[in-house]
Amino acid sequence: MATVNLSDYKPLQIDDAGSFRIGIVVSEWNDFVTHNLRDAALQILQQEGVPAQNINVFKVPGAFELSYASMQLCKENTFDAVISIGCVIRGETPHFDFVCSAVAQGIKDCNILTDVPTIFCVLTDDTKEQSVARSGGDLGNKGVEAAVTALQMIDFKRKLSGKSGHIGFVS
């Protein structure tokens, strides 16, 4: 299969990124992956003009806890977007399926039930190798994609309320 770097993106040139406030929730399970996702997201956000002091990072034990923590941040409504970062790697039992389903539903709920765009940056892989490839390996870094998505969703929301400038991805 051809190597595809899923993280290639064109700089967004966002005018008002300096005012964006972003929360990042990172699970510690498989931290050799989740920390790479976190660091890539932080790099892109700051590269695009979000001040470091406007980004708050929170830790939870595992991906299952991302739902609770992300929902709490969304309910506080102090962030323009929340990025939820985790890595679930299949084991011997159906536990993988339950954790992945729960966290996907939980983060979906944050988007549907609150006013805060919440980005699903949770790897759900069959092998450790798949996770490594997607967190800074041959297939890019999902943390980059999550950061770009967060910025785009904040812009989407600000456009709806008539507040934002134009970043050129949606006319």
Ligand SMILES: Nc1c(NC[C@H](O)[C@H](O)[C@H](O)CO)[nH]c(=O)[nH]c1=O
């Ligand atoms: N196996 C993985 C887990 N399992 C732990 C759960 O996420 C949760 O913390 C536990 O069930 C207690 O509620 N978590 C991951 O993030 N990744 C895994 O591969």
Ligand SMILES: CC(=O)[C@@H](O)COP(=O)(O)O
């Ligand atoms: C995704 C998991 O929770 C997994 O690591 C648990 O492994 P196992 O199914 O072998 O207990």
